Amino acid sequence: MKRNIINIDESKCNGCAQCITACAEGALQLVNGKAKLVKEIFCDGFGDCLGECPTGALTIEVREAPDFDYAQTKGHVRNERGEAGLQQLETAAQKHGAPSEHRPSADSGEGCPGMKMRFTPKPAAGVDAAIATDAAKASAGRSELEQWPVQIHLVQPGAPFFRGRELLVLSTCAPVASADIHGQFIRGRGVVVGCPKLDNTEGYVDKLAAILKDKSIPGVLVVRMEVPCCGRLTKIVQNAVRQSGRHDLRVEEVQIGLDGTIKTPSRIE
Incomplete structure (x- = not known):
């Protein structure tokens, strides 16, 4: 018709x-x-x-x-x-005027539930200086992740968990190598995860560039392993920033040592 x-x-x-x-x-x-x-x-x-x-x-x-x-x-x-x-x-x-009844069913069979978008902001931490601790101690044993999904292949540009937040581009191995990733880096950020060596990275630059066109995102933090192959993740981000047309973005990189040591952040141009 x-x-x-x-x-x-x-x-x-x-x-x-x-x-x-x-x-x-x-x-x-x-x-x-x-x-x-x-x-x-x-x-x-x-x-x-x-x-x-x-x-x-x-x-x-x-x-x-x-x-x-x-x-x-x-x-x-x-x-x-x-x-x-x-x-x-x-x-x-x-x-x-289209049909609109929405009664989600656990057994509806409509696709993989692991791909459903979720955004659940954490309660704000207390500000009493007398009881305050550093970020890593405050979140010890607790997840700081507020969103789903996280894989670059699965996230969508314009998702609510990206708006008004710094974007964390995290290598797959980093949270395994360091126990401090949640408290120091995931907290309060929009998160995407990928491996530049094992993933099919075709489309990663386009996807990240589309995300970064949201001008409410103030910056990008790349957290990756110190091994050479992981450096390509930073290159992908640099290309995405250029493609986005944003000249106001602050872009930084943090490398994680094989022993879990967190290196000093460096500015990426």
């Missing part, structure tokens, strides 16, 4: 990813620095993303396309964006 559906002019797309966060249905994804339609059945054709595009790359066209499938879209959003994404989807559905 012919219906309204999104059209993307890649020659105009600058990879800002604003349309991706604006699309409640999760129909758009950043691929090689350009917005792409994930599946036609995820696009409802109402064009809520159009007003977010600063370059005019998005338009609505009428062409042959399968019907918008709300049930499959809901499963897709649940897997990619979790409960926060479902709430955004329901709001859009109510606005446009």
Whole structure:
């Protein structure tokens, strides 16, 4: 059938990813620095993303396309964006008159629950100087992670746990080598994790650049192992910062020794 559906002019797309966060249905994804339609059945054709595009790359066209499938879209959003994404989807559905009942079921079978987005801020620590301890002691034996997922492949640009926070780019081995990672580095930061040696890093620069285009992120901290192969993680971040077009970002690197020693932070240009 012919219906309204999104059209993307890649020659105009600058990879800002604003349309991706604006699309409640999760129909758009950043691929090689350009917005792409994930599946036609995820696009409802109402064009809520159009007003977010600063370059005019998005338009609505009428062409042959399968019907918008709300049930499959809901499963897709649940897997990619979790409960926060479902709430955004329901709001859009109510606005446009689409079906919107949302009763998540533990046995619904709609994808891997390990990929659902979660953001659970920790309670603020007490400020009484008489009982205050350093960050590592304060968090001894306690996780400071406030989000899920953490893998670079799985996180989405525009996720709420990135907004207004420094971005921590953490090598996979670092939290195994040092017991102080949570208290000293994870606390209060948005976190992504990757291994530059064993991961398929194609797309890492694009993904990190899309995240860093959010100007509420004040800086990037790379925490990696001191071994040479791990240095590529810093190179990936440097390339992502350049691609993001941000000149105001503070970028630092901390190396972790094989014995767990935390080296002095250094500024990365």
